[in-house]
Amino acid sequence: MAVYEHPLNEKIRLFSRLEFLIHRFNFYMENPKPENCQSALMVLLELYNLSSRLDVKSATLNVLDWQTQALQRMAELEEADKEKLQEILDKLDSRAKRLHEFRGQLGQHLKGHSFLNMLKQRSMIAGGVNGFDVPVFNYWYTRSEADRVADLKGWVEPFLIAHDAISVVLELVRHSGNQVNQVARDGFYQATLNGNREYQLLRIELPDNVHYFPEVSAGKQRFSVRFVNADTLEERSKQIVEDIEFSLTLCSL
Numbered sequence: 001m002a003v004y005e006h007p008l009n010e011k012i013r014l015f016s017r018l019e020f021l022i023h024r025f026n027f028y029m030e031n032p033k034p035e036n037c038q039s040a041l042m043v044l045l046e047l048y049n050l051s052s053r054l055d056v057k058s059a060t061l062n063v064l065d066w067q068t069q070a071l072q073r074m075a076e077l078e079e080a081d082k083e084k085l086q087e088i089l090d091k092l093d094s095r096a097k098r099l100h101e102f103r104g105q106l107g108q109h110l111k112g113h114s115f116l117n118m119l120k121q122r123s124m125i126a127g128g129v130n131g132f133d134v135p136v137f138n139y140w141y142t143r144s145e146a147d148r149v150a151d152l153k154g155w156v157e158p159f160l161i162a163h164d165a166i167s168v169v170l171e172l173v174r175h176s177g178n179q180v181n182q183v184a185r186d187g188f189y190q191a192t193l194n195g196n197r198e199y200q201l202l203r204i205e206l207p208d209n210v211h212y213f214p215e216v217s218a219g220k221q222r223f224s225v226r227f228v229n230a231d232t233l234e235e236r237s238k239q240i241v242e243d244i245e246f247s248l249t250l251c252s253l
Helices: 010-029 034-053 056-075 082-101 114-122 135-141 145-174
Strands: 002-007 179-184 188-192 201-206 212-218 222-229 244-251
Touching (some): 002 212, 010 034, 034 145, 056 082, 082 145, 114 135, 145 201, 179 188, 179 222, 188 244, 201 212
Antiparallel strands (some): 002 201, 179 244, 188 222, 201 244, 212 222
8 A cells, every 4th residue: 555644733744854864864874885875965964954944853852742741641541551551651751861861953963064064055056966076075985884884873863863752753643543444536535624633644545556646735624635647747647537445544642
């Protein structure tokens, strides 16, 4: 099944972006040849850019605190699996402590880094990060694999600490909803959100062999899903005018 996720608030959107970038970084580091180290370095610059615009650490700690309070309320219920809930609460607590131990905002450790700040500026130019325009990059690129890996691991460590906490947050959110089969009549589905609940994420599952995808538009009170033909990616896709079966999960912790 192909899964499409749509964040329903800005914090979950931020966490999803960081998760996406860390997955890419880890993929390149599995085989740290020079080309993959360069790709991992470019992902690191994206992480740096993301954290320079938004206070990821503060947002993560706020959500960890909110989830801890929500789970503590659940633990008071008679039918609650207290052992399982305590295990999750311990996880949240350990992640929050690691983040608190890290001083300053996420990415602050790179602000005075001459090499990375130069590459950050050059990355705005197509093909700008190269060895002939930036000789110091060629020096770094041709160092030993062990040196390159050590540098990248040191630079990315605070982002991995944040990702470790965010992974727990997103796992809880993704498992907080009930999957329901729905039908989009003539390729369109619309529903009202329960105003008494706060939703964090919308998930849609489709068979992975279909030639269409969902476009989601969501507000505080309702959301809509439009299924779009993907047969011709060269042209602007059009809505499919036929009934589409899909699985929908509204995640609310």
